[in-house]
Amino acid sequence: MLKNIDPLLTPALLRELAAMGHGDFIAICDANFPAYSVAADKPLIHLPGCGTIAVLRAILSVLPLDTFDGSPVHRMEQVGHPEVLADIQREAIDTVFARLDPVPHVAGLDRFAYYAQARGACVVVLTGETMPYGNFLLRKGVL
Secondary structure (H helix, E strand, O other): OOOOOOOOOHHHHHHHHHHHOOOOEEEEOOOOOHHHHHHHOOOEEEOOOOOOOHHHHHHHHHOOOOOOOOOEEEEEOEEEEOOOOOOHHHHHHHHOOHOOOOOOOOOOOHHHHHHHHHHOOOOEEEOOOOOHHHHHEEEEEEO
16 A cells, blocks of 8 residues: 555556656547557556546546647547537646646547557546547646
């Protein structure tokens, strides 16, 4: 047991976060995401019953974001409506990312560009989130 560590940060997830380097990506995905095929050759952390917001809060409690070049956070855009934020995305932007210092820009990626980026992530976290478009990519920064 560790002090001051969110219980959603399992030993396997902590290991993967610690192994990531500056500029590496982690994919946080909802329950509808094809995580097993996207993460075929990389670690897949399954957190059933955990929503995207709780998982983002837990991960961002220990993971610095890369603020040096472009957006350190990407979201999957809605098919046919790339400018519209899904409810879960708006909640994440308003309650999680808005509390970071500095506040990161959250950029959109179309569905297939998101899949391609997620295939290049160091680790994929599959949440139990049932709201659609609860998919984010975070780029690790430095301390």
